Structures are given as structure tokens and as C-alpha cells.
Amino acid sequence: MQFSTSFIPEIRFGDNIHLMIGKAAKELEARRAAIVIDGFLAQSGLAESIVKDLEREGIRARIFSDFAGEPKLAHLHAALETAMGCDLVIGIGGGSALDIAKIVACCAASGRDPMHYALAANPLPKNPLNRILVPTTAGTGSETSATNIFSGLEGKKLWIWGAETKADLVLLDPSLTVTLPANLTAWCGLDAFVHAFEAATNRNTHRGAQLYAHEALRLITGALETAVKEPGNLEARGKVLLGSCYAGVAIDNCGTAIAHNISHALAGLAPVQHGLATALGFEATIGWLVEADTADLDGAARACGVDRAGDLPAFVSDLMDRCGVVRALPKTFGAFSAADLGREMKAPENLPMRRSTIRDVTDGDIDHFAARMMALVKGQ
Template sequence: MSVHQLAQVPAMTIGAGARKQIGDLAASLVAPGSPVLLVADPGLAATGMTAELESLLVAAGFPVIVFSDIKSDPTIAQADAAAKVARSSGAKLMVALGGGSALDLGKAVAVIAGADAPAETYALCAAPLPAGRLKIICMPTTSGTGSETTRTAILSAPEGAKLWFWGDELKADHAILDPELTVSLPAQLTAATGIDALVHAVEAATNRNAHAGNDLYAHEAIRLVALHLETAVKDPTNLVAREGVQRAAALAGTAIDNCGTAIAHAIGHAMASLRPMHHGRAVGVAMLASLPWVVSNDPDGRFAACAVAMGAEPTAQGFIDAYGDLVRRTGLRIAVSDDFTGITPEALAAQMVRPENAPMIRSTVRESSPADLLAIAQAVLALR
């Protein structure tokens, strides 16, 4: 019997209206009057969320500097720009408000601001992360990446490659899960982010690193997505469903923090490095295309256990059927041929084995040959 470890989970405040405790939580982490860097998704300004959070912090006695120069798939350059703001303002606390892009950027900035080196210095663990980071509070407005519970951040290089940053320094001190922050998320994004959480949980429960201790998080995340995602998509103001999917994302983030992901993420990152594509949709369709190959045998019954968590027939095929059915019921756009016009299967397969994606290929439960990866790339591009 092998020995496993479970990483520390950030402290969490959960429930409708939880965001209103931000002042007290900030005061528990930094000295009164400390400057706060608020890294906020630019689209949230129109909803009033950014202004509300800024007001709550100011009312608690904290001067706030807002950084909103963020795009989907945040870049190394944006991280460097935000870190410069953090240093010049003397910020002691970073609060990230938004989806995975804002949370990943904010966490990276909180860490790299402790030194003068550019962000790319630390990509792919090329150098140890600097000491003396800012305190971190994450407030997700989507329910997908689970960045609020992970020690990972993803930033895009100038050529589009998705570079990962990893280390305990990147883990939030506190996560606030307020389902009211997710109500304005459109149906397509609710579906894509929810499927992202599901893929996280499934890959963490089935890859080479998977173990029974981590299944506590992964299987519960799978159960919650299966139970609540379709309702959250079709009835966006249903706070029970919204909170269920939000908790699923945080648990799935914890699951990948312990055991990592697998081939669907290698494919999804490869796709997004070739053409702009939402991460949740990318990994969702990648899993749909690659599952028949991955699950060609299930000797340990791990995919069957995922099927049980979904309330499906307790077999590997039962999971494949249940996953495909849920993806389609959420309305996730599956066909990618229009998005990838001019991209050959060979080009996609080549991206899948780049250094930033290769670890996810290696962690996949089934060994892959170049011919296997080409066949999977063909299956992805042929999805209908």
C-alpha cells in the first residue's frame, strides 16, 4: 500500500452574501490601513461587483488600488504590469475577484511582487517562487477553474503557450464562495465553467496519481456537478444550484491540487494555444473526444466509480454515456471545426506534447504513442 499526502485547503467562507465579510477577513490577514490590490475582471465593473467590493474594503479602513487590465487567458505581460502596481502601492493584500483568469493573475501577482524578476522567470518551476508574498483572498464569480483552492496559476506566453506556475506560495489564504456573485454568468459560460470543474474532478480521480484519500474531494465534486449544473444553466437565479456548482468547483480544485489533471487538459491547453477558446469548453470537448481511448480498459474501476458519483450505471461505459449526456444537456457547444479551420490534426498533436503540456500526457492512466495522440487530435477536430 503506497503513502499519499493531502495538501492544505484554504480557509473558506461559503454562502449567499459571504462577500460582505471581506472587511473582517482582510483585517484578520493584514494590519489596519494596509493597501489592498483588488484584481478584478473588467467585465464586473458593469455589474457593480467591483465597486461594491471596493466600498466594503474602504469602509473597513483599507485603501484600495484596482487593477482590471485582464483578458481571458491572462498574459505574462499583464502579470508584470500588475506586479509593478502592487510594488509601487505598497500593497499587503491581494483580493482577486472574477473567473479563473482574474484569480490566476491575482495569485501570480501576489507572489512575484515580492521580487523584481519578471513573471516568466518562475514559469514551469524554472526558478523557486520568491518569498515575502502578499496575503491572498480569492472570490470566484464563475464555478470552474477551482483556482481559489489550488497552488497553480496559468499565464499565457507571448506566442500563446499556456505556462503553469506552481508552489504553495500561490495558494490563497482565504476563499470566499458567494453564489450571488455567479448569478449574472450567462448560460454558455455557466455550462463551460461547470464542465471544467467536472473534468478536473474526473481527471484527478482517474489519472496515475489518483488515490482514495483524494477521491473524497473528486467524487463529491462530480456528484455536485451532476446534480446541479443543468439547473444552474437553465435557472440562473437558483442559488441552491449556483452554490452547489460553486462548491463543486472548489472541491475539484482541491482534487487537482493533490493529484493533477490528464490528457483532456493537455488537449485543451494545446487547443487554446492555437486559437482563442474558452478553457472550460476546450477541456470539455477534449474529454468527450478522448474518453473512448482513455477508458478502453478500466482495471481499477476508477471510471466506474465516477459513474456512480454521477448516479449512472456503475461501469466505465456508464460514465462515458453519462458525461456525454450531461455535456449535451447543458448546451455546451461541441463542434470545433469552425474554430479550427486551417489547423491540422498533426499541428494539434504537436502542441499536445509541448513541454508545458507533456506532464499531463504522462499522468494519463493509459500510455500514448504518437499515433494515439494523432488519432485523438483527429477525433477532437471531427466532433459534431
């Protein structure tokens, strides 16, 4: 047994714990903070109440919420302008808000463009601005990972990776997730479920990461259906949020596998909600995957409350049914063929997820999975 687990930031969990952002910023000795927050959360009055909270602690704050969808380089540039001169960045929202906050905390410290760090071109600065991350979608786990995704000038998907981008403090507040619509709750929760499952069973998995992955599987499979069906159920919301955070720890150490190869390949063709794409990719491959018949697969199954890995395909389909997931890809995918998706799945940028899968993924497997996925295009 040999493994390593990267550092895990301080995590504070509780209903309305976002009310302590000002106090937490003060503990970090902040004087000037940039808040990167999802637009709809900013409009709800949350951004203003946080600014007031920070002001009570003598901390001036600016808000950046002018972004939508996956972060683009232009969003990063605009956020960077907001963050210049600050000593703290607070990210509040889904994975995009958190990724922008994490990248900007590095770039504002060094004065460098994000492209300077893209694809590990240069080492990140050792002393980025402090980072408080407050996830509100319970899915990406970006609050506990070192990976940050954005698209460059030609729309090419890029990443910035490094422990320097990880949070100083994570605040998990279930009350911030209750307004998430049922479909997004399901999709994001299933994304986190697949994070945990793939990290617990792929070629890179180890006992250290499985501690988090299995807890995430227990939490999410036990609470996701309730969180979807009873949006105001804070206990269920909290379990999914905590599970998503632990799943982030798991992928931070072990990465993902074939289902994420598929969802990233789909995103290379046309816009699709990442959690939905991942869940559909997982359902299309789990029957094939469990034929690997490993102890790790059985361990993950038990964490899901299932006796053995062979029962997982039925369990996963049932979980998706219970969460009301419609098995369909957006109509825009009608412009593409299974061969197009297969090509994306075989592309170099998606190779790590293909290779980390516990079974060898042959070109024939990819063609088969691509055909299954494209059969899910609406109206086909």
C-alpha cells in the same frame, strides 16, 4: 497506500458572503489592498462597493481590471504596479483574475518580475502578500490550486507553481455567479467536472484526493443542468461553485489527464474557451478511457450516480446535451489540420497530461483523437 494532500485554505461559503471581504481583510491585518477583478464585474459596481467596504475597515484599496482572456505578461506587469506597497491582494473573477492575483502577491513581496519564477526557475518568496480569492465562474478551481498560467513575451504558455501562491482565504459566493451566461456556466462547470474526473482516475490519483474529487463529481453532476437552465437558482449555482472548488483541490494534488492534454493542445493552435475545449476532448476520449476498467473509474462513475464505468460515455454525452453544449470548435481552427493538433498533443509541455492518463496514450491514439477533434471545426 501512500499519499499526500497539500494544505487547503480556509473556505467560507454563502450567498452574499463577498460582503464580508472588508471584515476578512481586517482579520488579515491588511492596511492597503490591491483588487484584481474581471472588467465586467468592476463595471457592475462590485469593485467600488468592495473598495467602500474595505475603507470602512480603514483599508485603502486600488483596483486593477485592465485584462482580458488568459493573462499575459503585460497584464502581470500592470497588476504588479497596482499592487506595489500593498499587503493584501484580492482576486475576484474567473481563473485569469485569480491567477494574476496569486502571481502578483508573490512578485509584489519580492520585487521580482514574474519571469523570475516562470517554469520554476527560482523559488517563490516565503512571505508573499496575503491573498483572498473569490471565484465567480465555477470552473478553474484556481482558488484552491498552486498552479498559475500566463503567456510570456512570444505568447508562449508559461506557469508559476507553488504553495506560496495559494489562497489564505477563499470566499465562495453563489450570488456572484448568477450573471454568468448559460454557455459559460456549462463550459466552466464541465471543466470542473473533468478536473474532478481526471484527478480521481489518473495514474496519480489516491484516496486523499478522491475525497474531494468524488464530492465534486456528486455536486456538479447533480446541479450543473439546473444551474445552466435556471441561472438564478442559487442552490444549484452553489453546488457547482463548491464542486469546482473541491475539483481544484483534487487537481492540486493529482493533476489532470488526456482531456486536458487535448484542450491545452487546442489552445496552442488558436483561441478557444478552455472549458468547452476540455469538455469536447473529454467526450472524444471517455469511451477509449473506460476500457482501462479500473476500480478508480468505477468509483468515479458511482460518484456520478452511474453504476459502472462502462456507462460513462453515454452519461457524459447526455450531461453535455442537457447542458446545451454545441459540439463545435471555432472556425479559426479551420486553418489547422489534425496533424497540427496531434503535434501539439505530443509536445513536451503537454506530456505530463498524456503520461498521467490511466491508459498508455500511443501516437496512434493521439492521431485518432486529433482527427475526432478537428472534425468538430464549424463548417467542416
